[in-house]
Amino acid sequence: MPAYHPLSVEEAIELAKSISGHFSADSDLSCREIGDGNLNLVFHVTDKHSDKSIIIKQAVPYAKVVGESWPLSLDRARIERQALQIQHKLCPDLVPEVYAYSDEMAYTVMEDLSRFTIMRKGLIEGGVYPNFAQHIGRFMANTLFYTSDLGMNQQEKKVLAGQFVNPDLCKITEDLIFEDPYRDSPNNNYSDAIADEAKALRNDTQLHFEVALLRDKFLTRGQALLHGDLHTGSIFVTPDSTMVIDPEFAYYGPMGFDIGAVIANLLLNYASQPGWSEDETILSGRQQRLLNMCTDVWKHFENNFRQLWDKDLQDEMSRTPGYQDHYIAEVLRDAAGFAGCKMIRRIVGLSHVADIEGIKNDEIREASQRKSLAIGKALVRHHRSISSAEQLIQLVQQTVHETEVSL
Amino acid sequence: MPAYHPLSVEEAIELAKSISGHFSADSDLSCREIGDGNLNLVFHVTDKHSDKSIIIKQAVPYAKVVGESWPLSLDRARIERQALQIQHKLCPDLVPEVYAYSDEMAYTVMEDLSRFTIMRKGLIEGGVYPNFAQHIGRFMANTLFYTSDLGMNQQEKKVLAGQFVNPDLCKITEDLIFEDPYRDSPNNNYSDAIADEAKALRNDTQLHFEVALLRDKFLTRGQALLHGDLHTGSIFVTPDSTMVIDPEFAYYGPMGFDIGAVIANLLLNYASQPGWSEDETILSGRQQRLLNMCTDVWKHFENNFRQLWDKDLQDEMSRTPGYQDHYIAEVLRDAAGFAGCKMIRRIVGLSHVADIEGIKNDEIREASQRKSLAIGKALVRHHRSISSAEQLIQLVQQTVHETEVSL
Known part of the structure; x- marks a missing residue:
């Protein structure tokens, strides 16, 4: 995996395909970035041929709040991912499952909750x-x-x-x-x-x-x-x-x-x-x-x-x-x-x-x-x-x- | 520095000699191990030609208390050394000075307090x-x-x-x-x-x-x-x-x-x-x-x-x-x-x-x-x-x- 950079929509699709056992070989994936842009990129990847979908959340190295911008450690993606895993283990029905992650690229691939x-x-x-x-x-x-x-x-x-x-x-x-x-x-x-x-x-x-x-x-x-x-x-x-x-x-x-x-x-x-x-x-x-x-x-x-x-x-x-x-x-x-x-x-x-x-x-x-x-x-x-x-x-x-x- | 091993008296003397600016070139060092043997080796290195001396404290990977022995992390030497440095910086007259250390070998070379x-x-x-x-x-x-x-x-x-x-x-x-x-x-x-x-x-x-x-x-x-x-x-x-x-x-x-x-x-x-x-x-x-x-x-x-x-x-x-x-x-x-x-x-x-x-x-x-x-x-x-x-x-x-x- 290369050094940190914000994922493109195309990269998000490639990443989604690489998650083993999720999308089938004949899936036709599309992707939208749906984050509010303040702290994270959020990619919603869906398969046109099935009802399967996933979320890829990636941290950006700054926070934007009310126009202001300040630097924020990417390590927060690792912290969020680890917390999600611990909380999911303790309450599987109340916390989304983590399918994959990269601490270096600061992303977590997880269960899609768009029905919520x-x-x-x-x-x-x-x-x-x-x-x-x-x-x-x-x-x-x-x-x-x-x-x-x-x-x-x-x-x-x-x-x-x-x-x-x-x-x-x-x-x-x-x-x-x-x-x-x-x-x-x-x-x-x-x-x-x-x-x-x-x-x-x-x-x-x-x-x-x-x-x-x-x-x-x-x-x-x-x-x-x-x-x-x-x-x-x-x-x-x-x-x-x-x-x-x-x-x-x-x-x-x-x-x-x-x-x-x-x-x-x-x-x-x-x-x-x-x-x-x-x-x-x-x-x-x-x-x-x-x-x-x-x-x-x-x-x-x-x-x-x-x-x-x-x-x-x-x-x-x-x-x-x-x-x-x-x-x-x-x-x-x-x-x-x-x-x-x-x-x-x-x-x-x-x-x-x-x-x-x-x-x-x-x-x-x-x-x-x-x-x-x-x-x-x-x-x-x-x-x-x-x-x-x-x-x-x-x-x-x-x-x-x-x-x-x-x- | 080689991997961790307990220092010998001879190694302690060599180490003492290597501390820059402490003992002069014509010093004649002798060394005694004076620890109580429970948690640490303590070497007291003195120069026969001057009144200079130092202490080398090295952690051992176990604790002995009342005959019992249990494993203890060598990382405690790093913790002790770092705490000493912080405390010395805050109270130079109340905490011995650290002259040198190795976290890998778990030793700290410090001011001799044998007059106390x-x-x-x-x-x-x-x-x-x-x-x-x-x-x-x-x-x-x-x-x-x-x-x-x-x-x-x-x-x-x-x-x-x-x-x-x-x-x-x-x-x-x-x-x-x-x-x-x-x-x-x-x-x-x-x-x-x-x-x-x-x-x-x-x-x-x-x-x-x-x-x-x-x-x-x-x-x-x-x-x-x-x-x-x-x-x-x-x-x-x-x-x-x-x-x-x-x-x-x-x-x-x-x-x-x-x-x-x-x-x-x-x-x-x-x-x-x-x-x-x-x-x-x-x-x-x-x-x-x-x-x-x-x-x-x-x-x-x-x-x-x-x-x-x-x-x-x-x-x-x-x-x-x-x-x-x-x-x-x-x-x-x-x-x-x-x-x-x-x-x-x-x-x-x-x-x-x-x-x-x-x-x-x-x-x-x-x-x-x-x-x-x-x-x-x-x-x-x-x-x-x-x-x-x-x-x-x-x-x-x-x-x-x-x-x-x-x-």
């Missing part, structure tokens, strides 16, 4: 995913437990953690989530309408204290191999099934970070819903469903995690009575805090979410932004006293009620 | 080290601050942490300190006289809970590059000066682990003192001096650490008011807990300390063992509520008082 919908889009359109909480709860329990000191040999875990040193991608998280929203950063991105909110965030030292605690956890707490970017744009769904993709931010960090990402993105959609439905009955049904999904995500995570702990614990001292409860309680507190940070950054930081940005009505969009910020701040502020998923949701509802009263 | 005394031996003999607390406080503050996310670039820290993945040596700590003393392990080593204590340790689930918390911190909390084995046998002293050696257990872990190691070993000597002096005045003077050293070690660490934080902080969010106090308070709680674990393991675990083992009188030795265990258990049990060094010492004194009443 990106969950963010699905939620915006009011899609219902009754199995999602169960699926993502199991995904997180399995991937987090079995890559932690609880579920694997503690020496092998250290070596594995060494393979997921991921400074470039972690820097994006550290800057965009745990720093920029709280200072006057050129990366920030918000409309004049909520400039008062952005300014308040910069001056709220009580909030900064809690963010500093969460940032420190992200920087130092190597509990498990995280997905690292588990928002609803990294999750593909159908009404029945769920697939988790894009783990290029994978690294060893605090378990609550992944769980918080899922909850934050459900709550961002929750806060956006008045922008997507004028029918009060539909609206309140959707909102209730999203809040229930949050508690269900946590419950499925917790139940699965406790089962794995009881069945496969590798750490003798962790058998101590009461320790499992204590451990899981901390994961929930962390999840609440990280969820809050992630909501805040999606409103005032560099990168926003279509759930809210896509709202056409200016007033409703602004109200959704303010609501998201209020929820995010409440979660950050109170995360250390959250002791159940129900309490988390009560805090959300109480905050929304207070925001609506004050708007 | 091993601190454990010095303390047993009643030595007084008025500068020690100041020195070791500064050593810990500098090495821990500047290798943490507080004092260095957060991306460079991740890469550095990847270079200190140290599973073999961490396993020794994890087994011997955080597991064996609390279960019926063949590694444990104690006399029949204190079998009741050892049994009580195995059944004390309340204590196990606190140990599990501390073990989890050791396994997952990559705060700073630790020395990792900072007991008084890794510290060389004269009445005026201090040198820290042997960082082969170096890895990214919780700061309190190093501080706890120093405090634990001072307290083990404190608990041993009735075995070394029959003169009540001398005894109480020594004991008070050791307790004062503990508080002074913490105070010098804290003062230096706060100064570095105020001067050189690299992390914006950590400037938040109150965060420094919060951070340091956690380090103290951790230090108290780790100190307790280290005291306990030196009494019932595999590896003991000469301070206590060397006591000739059986009854006094047993009393010292029980006292050490009582202090260790109290520190572990209450570590999460320790809020000052004075409170830590009060807990020690109260525990000793209760132990003496009950003996």
Whole structure:
């Protein structure tokens, strides 16, 4: 294989043909580049003679966000590929299969998921995913437990953690989530309408204290191999099934970070819903469903995690009575805090979410932004006293009620 | 350089001659192997014509402890050498200089410290080290601050942490300190006289809970590059000066682990003192001096650490008011807990300390063992509520008082 260069469509087809046992000899392949062009090339290769298809994802050596470009290590393709393989092994039905890869060329050939919908889009359109909480709860329990000191040999875990040193991608998280929203950063991105909110965030030292605690956890707490970017744009769904993709931010960090990402993105959609439905009955049904999904995500995570702990614990001292409860309680507190940070950054930081940005009505969009910020701040502020998923949701509802009263 | 083999005395002399700018052309070198033979060969090379000398330390691919032998990675020589270089750069007067090294041959050529005394031996003999607390406080503050996310670039820290993945040596700590003393392990080593204590340790689930918390911190909390084995046998002293050696257990872990190691070993000597002096005045003077050293070690660490934080902080969010106090308070709680674990393991675990083992009188030795265990258990049990060094010492004194009443 030659030195790194971006694949052409023709090369992608040749590569697809070379994957043994996939396309038959008489296949007639066509290929489209379907990436969003920010971080990766994505080639969709299909056979005109059969329903077979594959995806080739190739990293490019820079990131483009809002016109800006900065260099990014190609090693992230190796990290993403290795994380995919580990996660697929632990949850074969929830993570696409890797068919082939080249670390030098920074590509991964994998299962095509074009029959799925990106969950963010699905939620915006009011899609219902009754199995999602169960699926993502199991995904997180399995991937987090079995890559932690609880579920694997503690020496092998250290070596594995060494393979997921991921400074470039972690820097994006550290800057965009745990720093920029709280200072006057050129990366920030918000409309004049909520400039008062952005300014308040910069001056709220009580909030900064809690963010500093969460940032420190992200920087130092190597509990498990995280997905690292588990928002609803990294999750593909159908009404029945769920697939988790894009783990290029994978690294060893605090378990609550992944769980918080899922909850934050459900709550961002929750806060956006008045922008997507004028029918009060539909609206309140959707909102209730999203809040229930949050508690269900946590419950499925917790139940699965406790089962794995009881069945496969590798750490003798962790058998101590009461320790499992204590451990899981901390994961929930962390999840609440990280969820809050992630909501805040999606409103005032560099990168926003279509759930809210896509709202056409200016007033409703602004109200959704303010609501998201209020929820995010409440979660950050109170995360250390959250002791159940129900309490988390009560805090959300109480905050929304207070925001609506004050708007 | 040929493939790894243990150096002969003749090869050590040839190697010493090849170190540029050290010995003159007319030097007449002699060499003695002075290692204890457990983990390393140590060659002491001296020139008969001058007062110049050097140390060559070479790792062997196994560990011998109490007759047992187990394989150990030679990579620990590279880890030790790199840690020495980082620590020397941060504290040139407190860490020996590395003159040369070979990672393939697993040796490091360094400054000879034979004019120093091993601190454990010095303390047993009643030595007084008025500068020690100041020195070791500064050593810990500098090495821990500047290798943490507080004092260095957060991306460079991740890469550095990847270079200190140290599973073999961490396993020794994890087994011997955080597991064996609390279960019926063949590694444990104690006399029949204190079998009741050892049994009580195995059944004390309340204590196990606190140990599990501390073990989890050791396994997952990559705060700073630790020395990792900072007991008084890794510290060389004269009445005026201090040198820290042997960082082969170096890895990214919780700061309190190093501080706890120093405090634990001072307290083990404190608990041993009735075995070394029959003169009540001398005894109480020594004991008070050791307790004062503990508080002074913490105070010098804290003062230096706060100064570095105020001067050189690299992390914006950590400037938040109150965060420094919060951070340091956690380090103290951790230090108290780790100190307790280290005291306990030196009494019932595999590896003991000469301070206590060397006591000739059986009854006094047993009393010292029980006292050490009582202090260790109290520190572990209450570590999460320790809020000052004075409170830590009060807990020690109260525990000793209760132990003496009950003996």
